[in-house]
Amino acid sequence: MRLSRYFLPILKEAPSDAQIVSHQLMLRAGMIKQEAAGIYAWLPLGLRVLRKIENIVREEQVKAGAVELLMPTLQLADLWRESGRYDAYGPEMLRITDRHERELLYGPTNEEMVTDIFRGFVKSYKSLPLNLFHIQWKFRDERRPRFGVMRGREFLMKDAYSFDIDEASARIAYKRMFAAYLNTFARLGLKAVPMRADTGPIGGDLSHEFIVLAETGESEVFCDRKLVEMAPPGHDLSVEQLEGVFTERTALYAATEEMHDAAQFETQTAEGDRLSARGIEVGHIFYFGTKYSAAMKANVQGPNGKDAPVHMGSYGVGVSRLLGAIIEASHDAGGIIWPDAVAPFDVVVINLRASDEAVSAACEEAVAKLEAAGKDVLYDDTDERPGGKFATADLIGVPWQLTIGPKGLAEGVVELKRRATGEKQSLSLDAALELLTK
Amino acid sequence: MRLSRYFLPILKEAPSDAQIVSHQLMLRAGMIKQEAAGIYAWLPLGLRVLRKIENIVREEQVKAGAVELLMPTLQLADLWRESGRYDAYGPEMLRITDRHERELLYGPTNEEMVTDIFRGFVKSYKSLPLNLFHIQWKFRDERRPRFGVMRGREFLMKDAYSFDIDEASARIAYKRMFAAYLNTFARLGLKAVPMRADTGPIGGDLSHEFIVLAETGESEVFCDRKLVEMAPPGHDLSVEQLEGVFTERTALYAATEEMHDAAQFETQTAEGDRLSARGIEVGHIFYFGTKYSAAMKANVQGPNGKDAPVHMGSYGVGVSRLLGAIIEASHDAGGIIWPDAVAPFDVVVINLRASDEAVSAACEEAVAKLEAAGKDVLYDDTDERPGGKFATADLIGVPWQLTIGPKGLAEGVVELKRRATGEKQSLSLDAALELLTK
Numbered sequence: 001m002r003l004s005r006y007f008l009p010i011l012k013e014a015p016s017d018a019q020i021v022s023h024q025l026m027l028r029a030g031m032i033k034q035e036a037a038g039i040y041a042w043l044p045l046g047l048r049v050l051r052k053i054e055n056i057v058r059e060e061q062v063k064a065g066a067v068e069l070l071m072p073t074l075q076l077a078d079l080w081r082e083s084g085r086y087d088a089y090g091p092e093m094l095r096i097t098d099r100h101e102r103e104l105l106y107g108p109t110n111e112e113m114v115t116d117i118f119r120g121f122v123k124s125y126k127s128l129p130l131n132l133f134h135i136q137w138k139f140r141d142e143r144r145p146r147f148g149v150m151r152g153r154e155f156l157m158k159d160a161y162s163f164d165i166d167e168a169s170a171r172i173a174y175k176r177m178f179a180a181y182l183n184t185f186a187r188l189g190l191k192a193v194p195m196r197a198d199t200g201p202i203g204g205d206l207s208h209e210f211i212v213l214a215e216t217g218e219s220e221v222f223c224d225r226k227l228v229e230m231a232p233p234g235h236d237l238s239v240e241q242l243e244g245v246f247t248e249r250t251a252l253y254a255a256t257e258e259m260h261d262a263a264q265f266e267t268q269t270a271e272g273d274r275l276s277a278r279g280i281e282v283g284h285i286f287y288f289g290t291k292y293s294a295a296m297k298a299n300v301q302g303p304n305g306k307d308a309p310v311h312m313g314s315y316g317v318g319v320s321r322l323l324g325a326i327i328e329a330s331h332d333a334g335g336i337i338w339p340d341a342v343a344p345f346d347v348v349v350i351n352l353r354a355s356d357e358a359v360s361a362a363c364e365e366a367v368a369k370l371e372a373a374g375k376d377v378l379y380d381d382t383d384e385r386p387g388g389k390f391a392t393a394d395l396i397g398v399p400w401q402l403t404i405g406p407k408g409l410a411e412g413v414v415e416l417k418r419r420a421t422g423e424k425q426s427l428s429l430d431a432a433l434e435l436l437t438k
Numbered sequence: 439m440r441l442s443r444y445f446l447p448i449l450k451e452a453p454s455d456a457q458i459v460s461h462q463l464m465l466r467a468g469m470i471k472q473e474a475a476g477i478y479a480w481l482p483l484g485l486r487v488l489r490k491i492e493n494i495v496r497e498e499q500v501k502a503g504a505v506e507l508l509m510p511t512l513q514l515a516d517l518w519r520e521s522g523r524y525d526a527y528g529p530e531m532l533r534i535t536d537r538h539e540r541e542l543l544y545g546p547t548n549e550e551m552v553t554d555i556f557r558g559f560v561k562s563y564k565s566l567p568l569n570l571f572h573i574q575w576k577f578r579d580e581r582r583p584r585f586g587v588m589r590g591r592e593f594l595m596k597d598a599y600s601f602d603i604d605e606a607s608a609r610i611a612y613k614r615m616f617a618a619y620l621n622t623f624a625r626l627g628l629k630a631v632p633m634r635a636d637t638g639p640i641g642g643d644l645s646h647e648f649i650v651l652a653e654t655g656e657s658e659v660f661c662d663r664k665l666v667e668m669a670p671p672g673h674d675l676s677v678e679q680l681e682g683v684f685t686e687r688t689a690l691y692a693a694t695e696e697m698h699d700a701a702q703f704e705t706q707t708a709e710g711d712r713l714s715a716r717g718i719e720v721g722h723i724f725y726f727g728t729k730y731s732a733a734m735k736a737n738v739q740g741p742n743g744k745d746a747p748v749h750m751g752s753y754g755v756g757v758s759r760l761l762g763a764i765i766e767a768s769h770d771a772g773g774i775i776w777p778d779a780v781a782p783f784d785v786v787v788i789n790l791r792a793s794d795e796a797v798s799a800a801c802e803e804a805v806a807k808l809e810a811a812g813k814d815v816l817y818d819d820t821d822e823r824p825g826g827k828f829a830t831a832d833l834i835g836v837p838w839q840l841t842i843g844p845k846g847l848a849e850g851v852v853e854l855k856r857r858a859t860g861e862k863q864s865l866s867l868d869a870a871l872e873l874l875t876k
Contacts, residue, residue, distance in 0.1 A: 007505045007570060009559035033555055035510055035517075036542065041555055042508040050508070067445045070480040070488070072473055072592045073511060073575055074544075079473075091537045096544075099529045099579045104474065106512075106534075117471055117479055121447035132445060137511055137575070141537045154510045 001345070003380045007044050010392055021216055022327035023148030025336050029396045031323075038145025038153030045396060046323070048344035048376075050156065053322050054135055056187050056341060057158045063235050064180035066131040066160050071113050073137055077103035079112045083295045092140045094153075106139035111292050111314055114161040118310065119298035125165040128300065128310070129173055133160035135319060150218070150280070150324035160315040165302060167289060170311035174206060174287045175242040177315040179233045181210050181283050182245070186232035188322065189339025190329060192282060193227045195254040199286055209256060210283035214328040217278030222265055223254035225273045256281075280325045287313040336397030337420050345378040346370075347436055348398040350390070352405030354383050362404050362414075362429060373437035394419065402432055439783070441818045445482050448830055459654055460765035461586030463774050467834045469761075476583025476591030483834060484761070486782035486814075488594065491760050492573055494625050494779060495596045501673050502618035504569040504598050509551050511575055515541035517550045521733045530578045544577035549730050549752055552599040556748065557736035563603040566738065566748070567611055571598035573757060588656070588718070588762040598753040603740060605727060608749035612644060612725045613680040615753040617671045619648050619721050620683070624670035626760065627777025628767060630720060631665045633692040637724055647694060648721035652766040655716030660703055661692035663711045694719075718763045725751040774835030775858050783816040784808075785874055786836040788828070790843030792821050800842050800852075800867060811875035832857065840870055 007030075014024035026032050031046030042050055058068065074096065080086035086093075086105075094106040107113065114132055122130065135158045145153050162173035178194065185192035190212050197209040211221050213228065233245040253268040255261065256279070265274060292298070293309035300310050318325075330337045338344065347370060351363045360381070367379045378398060380389050386405070393401045401417040408414055413426045416435065427435075445468075452462035464470050469484030480488055496506065512534065518524035524531075524543075532544040545551065552570055560568065573596045583591050600611035616632065623630035628650050635647040649659050651666065671683040691706040693699065694717070703712060730736070731747035738748050756763075768775045776782070785808060789801045801817065808815045816836060818827050824843070831839045839855040846852055851864045854873065865873075 005503065005505075007507070007559075007568060030559075033558060035551060035554070036512065036514045036540070039510045039512055041510060041551065043555075044505050044507050047506060047508045065443065067443075067482050068485060069445070069482050070485045072477045072479060074474065074477055074577070074592055076474045094534065094536060096532065096534050098532060099581065102474070113473060113479065116473070117481075120471060121445075121468075130445060139512070143537065154512055 001376075001378050003378060004382050006378070008392075008396070009043065010395065018148065020147050020150065020324075020328070021331060022150065022324040025327055025331060025395070026148055026323065029336060032149065038142055038151070040149060040152060040154070045344050049323055049338070049342055050320060052342045052344070053188060053326075054156070054158075054319050057184055057317050057319055058135060060180050060184040060187065061133050061158065061160060063183075064131070064176050066133045068134060069117075069132055070134045070136060071107070071110050071117075073106055073139070074104045075107045075110075075113055077105055079116055080105065083112050083115075083292055085112070092142065094139045094141045107136075108138055108140045109157075109314070109316070110134070110136075110159055111161065111312075112296065115292045115296045115298045115312070118163055119293075119296060122163070122300060122310075124301045125303060128163055128165050129169055130163040131160055131173060131177075132163075133158060133315075147218075148324055149320045150328075152320065155318065156320040158317040158319055162313045162315070164311045165300065167311055170287060170289070170313060171206070172239055172242065174285065174313050175246045176237075177285055177313070178208065179237055179242055179245050181285065181315075181317070183232045183234065184317065185210060185212070185282065187341055188326065189341055190282070190326065191228050193221070193223050193254055193279075194249055195221065195223065195256050196250070196259060197256065197284065198258060199288065205289070206287040208285050209281050210285075211256065211279035212282050212325045212329055213277045213279055214325065215278055216328045217280045219279055219281075220257045220260075220276065221255070221279035222257075222260050222274070222276050224252035224269045225275045227252050227254055228275065280321075280328060281318075282322055282325050283315075283317045285313065285315045331397075334391070335395030338397040338399060340399050343397065343399050344376070345398045346375040347400040347402055348378040348380060348393045348396075350380045350386075350393060350401060350403040352386050352389075352403060354381050356406050359404055359406050359409055362409055366402060366404065366414075366429060366433060369433050370436060375437065400436060402436070404429070439814075439816050441816060442820050444816070446830075446834070447481065448833065456586065458585050458588065458762075458766070459769060460588065460762040463765055463769060463833070464586055464761065467774060470587065476580055476589070478587060478590060478592070483782050487761055487776070487780055488758060490780045490782070491626060491764075492594070492596075492757050495622055495755050495757055496573060498618050498622040498625065499571050499596065499598060501621075502569070502614050504571045506572060507555075507570055508572045508574060509545070509548050509555075511544055511577070512542045513545045513548075513551055515543055517554055518543065521550050521553075521730055523550070530580065532577045532579045545574075546576055546578045547595075547752075547754070548572070548574075548597055549599065549750075550734065553730045553734045553736045553750070556601055557731075557734060560601070560738060560748075562739045563741060566601055566603050567607055568601040569598055569611060569615075570601075571596060571753075585656075586762055587758045590758065593756065594758040596755040596757055600751045600753070602749045603738065605749055608725060608727070608751055609644070610677055610680065612723065612751050613684045614675075615723055615751070616646065617675055617680055617683050619723065619753075619755070621670045621672065622755065623648060623650070623720065625779055626764065627779055628720070628764065629666050631659070631661050631692055631717075632687055633659065633661065633694050634688070634697060635694065635722065636696065637726070643727070644725040646723050647719050648723075649694065649717035650720050650763045650767055651715045651717055652763065653716055654766045655718045657717055657719075658695045658698075658714065659693070659717035660695075660698050660712070660714050662690035662707045663713045665690050665692055666713065718766060719756075720760055720763050721753075721755045723751065723753045769835075772829070773833030776835040776837060778837050781835065781837050782814070783836045784813040785838040785840055786816040786818060786831045786834075788818045788824075788831060788839060788841040790824050790827075790841060792819050794844050797842055797844050797847055800847055804840060804842065804852075804867060804871060807871050808874060813875065838874060840874070842867070
């Protein structure tokens with residue numbers, strides 16, 4: 001992508017109402033533009049990262065056996081009356097009346113609708129287990145939206161819903177998603193710790209939040225340091241392996257501020273392993289049994305020939321929120337430092353003198369070769385001054401910067417900089433391309 | 439994908455309120471489920487086709503130089519007051535009030551918001567030309583939603599917006615999108631004819647609809663037969679080539695019922711070339727100059743140093759509607775016949791006796807090899823009877839059916855059927871796989 005033909009509106013300064021660093025950096029890097037309180041347009045750079053995160057989340061759901069569908073943003077109020085949540089949900093639910101005076105709402109979550117889909121088609125235990133997920137825009141009418149995409153009103157969420165014949169198999173489905181989340185966040189370059197959580201308005205008796213540790217996190221968390229460093233469990237796990245993954249982690253202390261028990265923390269965790277830190281919630285999983293299926297008559301016939309309500313769990317990831325969480329966890333004074341897996345571009349090629357034919361030819365050769373190797377390349381072909389180009393490249397956080405200028409080219413060298421470490425090396429263009437595409 | 443682990447709720451009969459064949463077939467094939475009038479959930483099979491269409495539309499936009507962003511579904515009413523359309527739009531606009539009594543709406547289109555984004559960042563002709571597009575859910579509160587996804591209320595639309603310094607360059611941008619649409623619909627396997635159109639509430643003086651010909655189309659259309667058979671123009675066209683593509687097509691008669699002039703049709707078109715047919719609108723493009731930019735003060739500084747409103751056009755494709763249009767244009771008594779490019783799976787492997795180890799081993803080998811070759815494979819590993827499996831495979835319209843059973847396997851043959859023609863051949867598994875992956 002040539003920067004001269006792209007739409008990357010960099011701001012010199014963030015608006016003063018952006019209070020946290022991820023919000024400031026997303027505005028400065030031209031990733032988002034606010035269109036109303038808590039409602040954002042995703043500018044091209046922001047959308048690229050959003051899609052990369054979404055795709056990783058999707059791939060890990062599919063690897064865990066979940067099947068993707070897509071529910072609409074608007075729902076019938078009557079569906080929520082069946083579960084009893086229409087009145088209970090309160091002012092965070094955006095309630096809408098259409099031209100025929102029918103009551104709709106902008107879905108804040110989808111337990112009711114997915115239960116309706118399930119009961120419309122599935123009648124027998126033979127169709128189970130089943131896990132259906134979608135990645136769709138949601139709306140929660142926060143009283144005080146703030147912190148950019150971290151607490152927006154219109155936000156992108158992945159929500160999965162498991163259906164099982166009994167509690168025992170539902171708990172296995174829960175643990176499968178627990179493991180899938182560990183894999184997902186690791187691929188996103190995050191250290192996310194599962195913490196036992198309150199079930200809140202979703203209901204149920206088993207729930208974990210996944211918390212990313214970041215100095216600027218929204219809340220205080222307490223956990224065993226060993227949890228932070230554990231490797232992700234990987235794929236295609238047997239039920240025994242899933243139990244092992246779950247037990248190994250939940251045996252260690254981990255709690256958010258509201259669930260924290262200082263005495264238990266001290267008993268359970270050696271002093272050197274006690275970590276208290278700030279955290280950001282990026283995922284939340286629930287097992288809630290027959291709460292919705294019983295209310296909404298989502299019954300399946302069991303092997304005994306009798307109908308009974310299906311056992312369910314739900315599993316959410318805040319996809320748009322993850323951009324903020326990743327930036328909070330990975331930035332410096334110069335700007336964003338994207339983990340490789342979610343970076344909007346793999347490399348930015350910086351042309352130090354766009355008016356110089358030899359420099360431009362070398363840049364275009366580099367871009368063509370990198371793209372042929374499957375890399376996403378941003379080519380800064382503008383005539384801005386070098387200092388501005390370097391500042392932009394640092395700000396938008398592309399993992400590699402390949403700089404080509406007339407002086408170096410005369411000496412047969414280009415400069416390659418790794419954004420995360422700041423490490424620079426001078427080398428031939430061929431050597432740089434080999435390093436970037438190996 | 440193993441059918442036993444998938445979610446494909448086939449219906450024996452379509453609900454009686456489904457009036458047109460695409461709606462009936464999408465319901466029967468388990469592609470959609472209605473959640474409210476004109477509001478559908480996309481079940482896994484439907485979502486796969488929706489994403490394939492969306493990706494083709496996206497790729498052709500990018501090839502034509504448009505840059506993708508993503509605007510939110512909800513918009514501020516005040517933005518539409520600036521253009522004067524808030525009151526003018528009427529009851530089709532879904533108007534919403536949030537908890538703080540702020541007036542929002544569910545975007546039916548995005549001229550206002552994209553103009554707001556443009557004016558927030560772009561100040562000089564040096565940043566032009568620019569074409570921004572997004573693919574996002576829209577809502578139009580149709581008085582009488584019907585025909586499934588063909589006239590839904592919540593629907594997926596690709597909308598692009600071009601920005602140019604003057605009318606001459608804006609008309610080039612228009613022709614670039616005109617050519618991109620021809621390429622897009624051809625890739626989707628459709629014969630779509632551009633027809634001069636009324637500009638309606640969008641405004642402007644230049645507009646074309648793209649109409650798919652189908653016997654069951656919603657309206658009558660009239661055109662020169664030569665238009666239907668013209669090859670798509672291809673990519674990377676010069677301005678001269680774009681002018682040629684546009685002139686060559688617009689010189690031939692083509693009109694929807696409301697724009698039809700029978701006398702002119704006869705004068706302009708030889709009798710043998712006069713085609714009157716039924717059609718479905720799948721795209722609509724507009725040049726409307728400074729209608730929105732003047733009202734909303736989206737000015738850019740020209741080379742002369744003076745500010746003037748930017749010249750704009752907008753370009754829509756009904757992405758979710760295209761599923762209906764494709765089915766209307768391509769089906770038979772047995773079900774859907776997907777064009778290869780948009781099929782939910784490339785091939786369905788039908789196991790005629792899932793209890794037979796040799797048959798299952800051959801099927802799994804076929805699935806593994808096809809997937810290794812990059813094919814999307816549905817594997818019918820269920821224990822349904824063969825007749826039901828064939829009927830399902832025909833109904834869901836996968837282009838190739840590879841059937842493996844005990845009798846054929848003993849003779850060293852499998853059966854390969856092409857859905858579109860019904861042509862069947864018996865051949866060795868290796869020969870079948872070679873044919874499918876070549």
